[in-house]
Amino acid sequence: MKKETVWVSRAMSDSTLVKSITCDELETDPDPIIETMENSRKGQPMPTDRFPKRLHGEYRDVHIKKLPDIFMAGGFWVVSAACADVLRQFNLGQTALYPVEIFQHDKKTRVEGDYFYLAFGETKNVFEPNETPDATGLSTGATQKPIRFWRPRAGFEDGNIAVNKLALEGVDLWIDPSLLRTFFLSDALVKALKAATLTRRFDLRKCRVVAQPVGETP
DSSP states (O other): OOOOOEEEEOGGGOGGGEESEEOTHHHHSHHHHHHHHHHHHTTOOOOGGGSOSEEEESOTTOOOOOOOSEEEETTEEEEEHHHHHHHTTSOOTTOEEEEEEEEOTTSSSBOSSOEEEEEOOOBOOOBOGGGOTTEEEEOOTTTTOOOOEEEEOTTOOTTSSEEEGGGGSSOSEEBOTTBTTOEEEEHHHHHHHHHTTOOGGGOEEEOEEEOOOTTOOO
């Protein structure tokens, strides 16, 4: 019997992946850029013209060296050209890869390599909090409304995060809106990234796949 495997990335919780890189738009017209950042992190598709075409180092005395295959720059998630090449081979749905130029602080000297925004545009509601005891529920407002979001325990390991079988269907890369600071990948996509030796900074963990709860619909 074929083993059902889904992966979750802890990259969004890795502070070392947040680089001191910014864009002019955050100073001149920040509201649209901040909205784009937030929507992308939620898995809401955004067009290419909402993303800055150029990013640059934030600090004069910091020289940007070789960047990792996935990192946060200017509030956006960015991947290397090698990583983008693998991702394009899979079903991304409305998730997009938009090219971006990255410069040193002087805005003239390009940082080595080609890079692409990882503009998340797909969601699946597959996280199972009742099967994930290490996740903390977050209520909103003073009235303590029903829990809408969950936060995984720091440093969670293989099998700590549970998803239902709907995670095995559809796109190969997605956000679950209810589980903060994570994104999910199909087993086929992870195998391809591993074959290209690109998974190290994704900080991947296997999920536990459970049956779809009785009475619930996708």
